[in-house]
Amino acid sequence: MQDATPGQTAALIQVAGLEFAWPGTKQPVLHIPSFSLKPAERLFLHGPSGSGKSTFLSLLTGIHLPQAGSISILGQNLAALSGGGRDQFRASHLGYVFQQFNLLPYLSVIDNVMLPCRFSRLRRERANDVRAQALHLLERLDLLTVRNKPSTALSVGQQQRVALARALIGAPEILIADEPTSALDAERRNAFIELLFECAEENETAVLLASHDQHLATAFDRSISLAEINHATVNRHV
Amino acid sequence: MFRIALFSMLNRRLTVVLAILTVALSVLLLVGVERLRTEARNSFSNTVSGTDLIVGSRTGSVQLLLYSVFRVGNATNNIGWDSYLKLAHDPRVAWTIPISLGDSFKGFPVLGTTADYFKYLRYGDEQPLHFTRGGMFRHTHDAVLGANVANKRNYVLGQKIVLTHGSGDGALSDHSDQPFTVVGVLAPTGTPVDDSVHVSLDGLTAIHEGWQSGSASILSTTGIYAADENRAIPPPETITAFYVGLKSRTSLFSYQRKVNQYREETLMAIMPGVALSELWQLMKVAEQALLIVSVFVMVIGLLGMLTALLTGLDERRREMAILRSVGARAWQIFLLVMGETLWLVSIGILLGMSLLYLALLIARPILRETYSLNISLYWPTRSECGLLLATLLAGAVIGAIPAWRAYRMSLNDGLSQKI
Ligand SMILES: Nc1ncnc2c1ncn2[C@@H]1O[C@H](COP(=O)(O)OP(=O)(O)O)[C@@H](O)[C@H]1O
Numbered sequence A: 001m002q003d004a005t006p007g008q009t010a011a012l013i014q015v016a017g018l019e020f021a022w023p024g025t026k027q028p029v030l031h032i033p034s035f036s037l038k039p040a041e042r043l044f045l046h047g048p049s050g051s052g053k054s055t056f057l058s059l060l061t062g063i064h065l066p067q068a069g070s071i072s073i074l075g076q077n078l079a080a081l082s083g084g085g086r087d088q089f090r091a092s093h094l095g096y097v098f099q100q101f102n103l104l105p106y107l108s109v110i111d112n113v114m115l116p117c118r119f120s121r122l123r124r125e126r127a128n129d130v131r132a133q134a135l136h137l138l139e140r141l142d143l144l145t146v147r148n149k150p151s152t153a154l155s156v157g158q159q160q161r162v163a164l165a166r167a168l169i170g171a172p173e174i175l176i177a178d179e180p181t182s183a184l185d186a187e188r189r190n191a192f193i194e195l196l197f198e199c200a201e202e203n204e205t206a207v208l209l210a211s212h213d214q215h216l217a218t219a220f221d222r223s224i225s226l227a228e229i230n231h232a233t234v235n236r237h238v
Numbered sequence B: 001m002f003r004i005a006l007f008s009m010l011n012r013r014l015t016v017v018l019a020i021l022t023v024a025l026s027v028l029l030l031v032g033v034e035r036l037r038t039e040a041r042n043s044f045s046n047t048v049s050g051t052d053l054i055v056g057s058r059t060g061s062v063q064l065l066l067y068s069v070f071r072v073g074n075a076t077n078n079i080g081w082d083s084y085l086k087l088a089h090d091p092r093v094a095w096t097i098p099i100s101l102g103d104s105f106k107g108f109p110v111l112g113t114t115a116d117y118f119k120y121l122r123y124g125d126e127q128p129l130h131f132t133r134g135g136m137f138r139h140t141h142d143a144v145l146g147a148n149v150a151n152k153r154n155y156v157l158g159q160k161i162v163l164t165h166g167s168g169d170g171a172l173s174d175h176s177d178q179p180f181t182v183v184g185v186l187a188p189t190g191t192p193v194d195d196s197v198h199v200s201l202d203g204l205t206a207i208h209e210g211w212q213s214g215s216a217s218i219l220s221t222t223g224i225y226a227a228d229e230n231r232a233i234p235p236p237e238t239i240t241a242f243y244v245g246l247k248s249r250t251s252l253f254s255y256q257r258k259v260n261q262y263r264e265e266t267l268m269a270i271m272p273g274v275a276l277s278e279l280w281q282l283m284k285v286a287e288q289a290l291l292i293v294s295v296f297v298m299v300i301g302l303l304g305m306l307t308a309l310l311t312g313l314d315e316r317r318r319e320m321a322i323l324r325s326v327g328a329r330a331w332q333i334f335l336l337v338m339g340e341t342l343w344l345v346s347i348g349i350l351l352g353m354s355l356l357y358l359a360l361l362i363a364r365p366i367l368r369e370t371y372s373l374n375i376s377l378y379w380p381t382r383s384e385c386g387l388l389l390a391t392l393l394a395g396a397v398i399g400a401i402p403a404w405r406a407y408r409m410s411l412n413d414g415l416s417q418k419i
């Protein structure tokens, strides 16, 4: 199960007939008949807050399992993996960026960047020299000077870039970002997205970015609204 | 993962240090009380050893023990010298130590006895008495001081001391006409011997010559009896009690029966070990109350730590979500929190034990001098290790609570943004 090699399928992510309700609630938050992410694609997922974007992303990472339907990532059906297997799979193939507070405050910037390589042998091996790649990413993101600082000493913009470096180290196949720019001001927002694309391209990593901010959509290959694909939302507003 | 745990703890060092201190102080109290308890009991039950029986006039066995060993209270009746001689010459008897109490010296009891006292009396682990200075009394007016008596005012050999008739507040008058000379000082024993002034039976007889019912006669105040050391002293009329060593312990009960059935006087013989444990039973309630209190302190300490850990956990939700996002498994989150608690408790135990030994090292001389309590330094005993293990187990049980919560939380929250 460890570092399962993905089968050769067309889509990186393939979702079919997904239904999910939070434990203890009757109304499903998500009902997504179909969704897919192609290799090296840059996909923008938008929707107002509370619409279920974060929920959908945490299903894709295998943290939660849907009550119905299937999620295949790199040809691997997540439901077929054990809990620990999904954790391992996530560590190996997914990079994740939160909206804010991405970093462990007690680790230095560079230790934060190298974190995923502690949990995945595959990413450790792909990075080859973990420290060298971490330094390279930090350089690309203009963070070399702060590499040994505690992560708490950084500005929000810097923190988001460190999170980006961490998500990309060891070249995972997919980068998932949940409102990564919401804490940034408009100018730095675009610069961040640009950097994100450059680095993702370098690592041949596909990007799935969720945000309520429609303005970002233009830079992406494809843009979809969660409301379009999620049939559960309709029910919720009845 | 270990490094992460370590740095995470360093990040919360104040809480962590407080938690460790809580555990350490609880351990210090718990094991300290346990140790004092054991030491007090040991030192108590070793007050007399090697003595098979103690004979006195009939009364309660605890009362006989109290006045003949601990010099507390008074004998209701004395033993006639004739009776003593008869019982002491029994073929089953190896040795006897007659003792005569009643007088005092600056609040310390004066004990009249014979040279056999220094030869046969044993305490602790069958240890004999030792002299730190001088030796046994040889003349009528020689005195041997117990360690505490000598230390109290730094009495030196050759110094003259004046005994007081009677004891306590009711003490009547001084035997100032016949002062005694300090000829020896005993090594500390941690028993009532340390608080006693030892003189010969002859000495006691001599100072009471001419006294009637507790007051000096005109004759004695003239100093007529004082001077001559070599004056022949008649044997005492009575003694307070005597210690008996038998040739063989098999004759213990038959000799005891003989004493109890002695016709001319109503006497009783007690086994000191049995009487000592009877006496200890009386104090057991207090002793156990102390242990229970310290167990509760430990429980409160651990609950305090649990509170700190649970409060800290809410602030750590973010940390857990980040670790999950980079691939940490749910059980690793469980271990992270669980390991931390166990580590805290272990360090707390180590620190507590170090503090205990430090405290013992400092308190030892004080306890010995003030309470005649000899605390020896030794590695944790099995029962102490049991207590420590129980603490660790309790810590594990308590640690499982926040660990389980963190585990559930990391499963439920997943990666959702809980700020
Ligand atoms: N851990 C959780 N447990 C229960 N309900 C949740 C949890 N996280 C989110 N929700 C609910 O799921 C719905 C979608 O939330 P979310 O996925 O965070 O939306 P978005 O990311 O689009 O703002 C909301 O109604 C929210 O209250």
Ligand SMILES: [Mg+2]
Residues within 6 Å of the ligand: A050, A053, A054, A055, A178, A179, B417
């Ligand atoms: Mg969200």
